[in-house]
Amino acid sequence: MREAFGTTFDVPPGYLNTAAIGVPATATAAAVGDAVARWGRGGIGPGDFDEAVEAGRRGFARLIGVDAARVAVGSTASQLVGAVAAGLPAGSRVLVLRGEFTSVSFPFAAQADRGVRVAEAGAAEFADRAPDHDLVAISAVQSADGWRVDLDALRAARAGGTRVLLDVSQVAGWAPLELDWADYVVGVGYKWLLAPRGAAWLSVHPDAPPPRPDAANWFAAHDPSAMYGLPLRLAGGPAGLDLSPVWFAQVGAGAALDWLTGLDLAEVAAHCTGLADRFRGALGMAPAGSAIVAVDRPDAAERLTRAGVRCSVRAGAVRLSFHLYNTEEDVDLAVRALGG
Structure with a gap:
């Protein structure tokens, strides 16, 4: 110990x-274990997980320096990046780092049938090439080797009109972040945030083009009356992108992020x-x-x-x-x- x-x-x-x-x-593991034990006794219901979901949402928002109202809840980075990719206008030009983790690059490459063009650039040239694209998508810290992107350069590119998506899965939790300027910030909980796999988040800047809610579901309505029937009725803002939560992952995320944000x-x-x-x-x-x-x-x-x-x-x-x-x-x- x-x-x-x-x-x-x-x-x-x-x-x-x-x-x-x-x-x-150990406190996070105990919180998840307690929830599983309650489930095993038939002593827990869907609504009992709501506070953990909101605690995780608030915690991720604090870690990246944004308001919780900007944050959508999901289960994987690729699912959330996919919503951004699906919302891009046809013919958009996207730049990714050569060798980027595929959960960041694949969702954009999958839009090729709509004319979305994805280019790769090496680390030394990435910032210089960013202004020539409609959106850049990159991990703030690279999974393979720990290389850290020049965030100031990307912020300057955004000021010139380039949209910026950052994956913070390999940095949130061990470094302070102030990313309220970025259009989209995605992260997962099971690495440096010390939560179970199945919790992820996406921050959307108020000025950014809205992602497409291709995984629209009852939870994204934030209204129990929306469980059945049409018309489509989703919550306003990023909460309308919420995925029905992976319950026990969210229990762990809520406990872990509540502690981490106090450090x-x-x-x-x-x-x-x-x-x-x-x-x-x-x-x-x-x-x-x-x-x-x-x-x-x-x-x-x-x-x-x-x-x-x-x-x-x-x-x-x-x-x-x-x-x-x-x-x-x-x-x-x-x-x-x-x-x-």
């Missing part, structure tokens, strides 16, 4: 795989990037200011796994990720495994 930032985690030494799946605080995220970022840069330095790599590190060395995954380090392989390299429950013990374990 580890203590970190005022709570406890039942996380083993060497767990450096948060970028794939985060480990919940000093600048302190969390210093902790996470400090560990990551300590690891990088031990391997002769320059500091990067990211909580995610990619190591391209022969047999690295096998050596780390033998040493008890949990990690992932992405884009041909080993990926390690350092969150608030990690310590220097984890860094040293990984460094020794790699002969650093």
Whole structure:
């Protein structure tokens, strides 16, 4: 058992795989377990999950610096990005990063039959090419290697008329964010937000073209009378994009985000990037200011796994990720495994 930032985690030494799946605080796991136990006794109903859904919505809004009224609730990033993609005018020009996570790029590529054109650009040229497109879609921190996009450059592109969609799934929860300027901000809960899989959110700027509610459903009406029959009647604003919630995921998200939003995220970022840069330095790599590190060395995954380090392989390299429950013990374990 580890203590970190005022709570406890039942996380083993060497767990450096948060970028794939985060480990919940014991209080979050207990909240989900209690809800499951109540369900098992027939003691819970659909309405009993509503407050958790709203707590998650409020929490995500606070993490990215927007009002909760801007935020829609979903279950996956691709489902929410898909609503944005479906709402683009036919013939729109979209720019994505070369090698971008497919939940960001595929929804736009799937609109090719409407003439939506998707181009790729490398990291060095991305910001320069952004103004030549109607919308740019990019992860604020790249899943494969932890590269951080120049948000100021994208904000400048938006001021020139380019719409901006940001996926914050690999940064929200370990770094402070102020993204009220972005047109669309999407994120999932099961990584750095330490919630179960099945909770995701989309923030929509009041000036942005509205996404298309292709998954329109009873919950998006926010009116029990809308469970049956036509006409279509959805809630106004982003809430009209809500997906019927994955109940137990939302219980965990509500508990996790309620705790996370009470932390000093600048302190969390210093902790996470400090560990990551300590690891990088031990391997002769320059500091990067990211909580995610990619190591391209022969047999690295096998050596780390033998040493008890949990990690992932992405884009041909080993990926390690350092969150608030990690310590220097984890860094040293990984460094020794790699002969650093």
